[in-house]
Amino acid sequence: xxxxxxxxxxxxxxxxxxxxxxxxxxxxxxxxxxxxxxxxxxxxxxxxxxxxxxxxxxxxxxxxxxxxxxxxxxxxxxxxxxxxxxxxxxxxxxxxxxxxxxxxxxxxxxxxxxxxxxxxxxxxxxxxxxxxxxxxxxxxxxxxxxxxxxxxxxxxxxxxxxxxxxxxxxxxxxxxxxxxxxxxxxxxxxxxxxxxxxxxxxxxxxxxxxxxxxxxxxxxxxxxxxxxxxxxxxxxxxxxxxxxxxxxxxxxxxxxxxxxxxxxxxxxxxxxxxxxxxxxxxxxxxxxxx
Numbered sequence: 001x002x003x004x005x006x007x008x009x010x011x012x013x014x015x016x017x018x019x020x021x022x023x024x025x026x027x028x029x030x031x032x033x034x035x036x037x038x039x040x041x042x043x044x045x046x047x048x049x050x051x052x053x054x055x056x057x058x059x060x061x062x063x064x065x066x067x068x069x070x071x072x073x074x075x076x077x078x079x080x081x082x083x084x085x086x087x088x089x090x091x092x093x094x095x096x097x098x099x100x101x102x103x104x105x106x107x108x109x110x111x112x113x114x115x116x117x118x119x120x121x122x123x124x125x126x127x128x129x130x131x132x133x134x135x136x137x138x139x140x141x142x143x144x145x146x147x148x149x150x151x152x153x154x155x156x157x158x159x160x161x162x163x164x165x166x167x168x169x170x171x172x173x174x175x176x177x178x179x180x181x182x183x184x185x186x187x188x189x190x191x192x193x194x195x196x197x198x199x200x201x202x203x204x205x206x207x208x209x210x211x212x213x214x215x216x217x218x219x220x221x222x223x224x225x226x227x228x229x230x231x232x233x234x235x236x237x238x239x240x241x242x243x244x245x246x247x248x249x250x251x252x253x254x255x256x257x258x259x260x261x262x263x264x265x266x267x268x269x270x271x272x273x274x275x276x277x278x279x280x281x282x283x284x285x286x287x288x289x290x
Contacts (some may be wrong), residue, residue, distance in 0.1 A: 138214070138237065143177040147243040147252075152264035153182060161226065161262045162190045168231070177240035179214070184232045184258060188224035195223045197263040200256065207254045210242040221263050 151174055153167035168183040188194050200218045202208040215235040224230065236255070242248055 001243075042101075085171070088128065116173075136181070140241055141237075143175045144240050144243045145175060148173050149177050149178070149242070150253045151238075152253065152255045153181075153184070154185060154255055155258065156259040158259075159259060161196065161260055162194060163188055163196055163260055164249055164262045165258075174238055176210070176238045176242040177231045177234065179237040182234045182236070183230065184234065185258065186222065186224060186232060187229040188226060191226045193223060193225050195221050195263045196260045197221050198258050198260045200258050203255050204251065206247055207238075207251060208243070210239040210245070210248075211254065211256070212237055214238060218258065222260075 091242040150171055152171045153169060155165045155167050157163055159167050164185075166185055168185055172180060172182060174180045186196065197220065198218050199215070202211050213234065213236045215233060217232040217234070220230070222230070236256075
């Protein structure tokens with residue numbers, strides 16, 4: 001039926017002179033419209049048929065046929081999708097895809113910081129050490145007597161932090177598989193209470209995977225009143241597998257560094273790209289193996 005109608009339409013185009021304007025004022029009297037209305041009566045689902053016919057008359061223009069078809073499309077409403085309608089729907093789909101990608105990108109941005117911190121803690125990337133939780137394993141681990149590691153301690157504060165912060169020991173020697181306890185001292189010499197929060201780093205970062213803290217003061221707010229001084233413990237051990245890692249065979253010096261920042265309710269942790277918050281030269285003294 002469809003092919004017969006298309007053939008009929010082609011005959012009508014010849015009769016109309018194809019591109020010549022038919023002067024008939026009422027397009028519904030055109031034979032093409034009569035054929036379409038008869039087909040619509042026999043087949044209510046005429047939307048797809050109209051779709052093909054409109055595409056046909058667009059490629060083989062007969063003005064009267066085209067005008068009649070678009071009039072019929074208007075009468076039948078959404079059953080007929082014009083080329084412009086298809087383009088509009090395609091543009092709408094593209095818009096939905098773009099908006100979806102934007103929403104996903106925003107979600108990934110907000111999740112990046114906690115995800116990065118979890119990644120660093122699990123892999124020790126960037127010098128973050130491990131958090132010891134398997135206390136039964138700690139109790140049963142054996143000390144590696146033939147391997148001795150020198151652990152150096154460093155402290156830093158940015159220029160905006162008024163605390164006095166330093167390690168009580170500059171270094172200690174620890175065997176893998178042996179627990180050790182170190183202390184830092186923090187003092188508030190000002191006349192107002194100050195809340196501080198610390199971050200830490202261990203270098204070389206290859207050793208961070210084996211450095212486990214049982215207890216420490218990192219990422220916890222500490223409040224010191226005017227003139228108050230506190231001792232801050234770091235209870236840690238180096239995993240016995242440190243001695244079995246071929247990449248660490250000649251690495252016997254590591255540096256644990258803490259930095260204290262002032263914590264304020266209306267401020268976030270200082271940016272690591274701020275020159276005022278960069279570690280002091282003493283941070284790199286481990287290079288010279290003093």
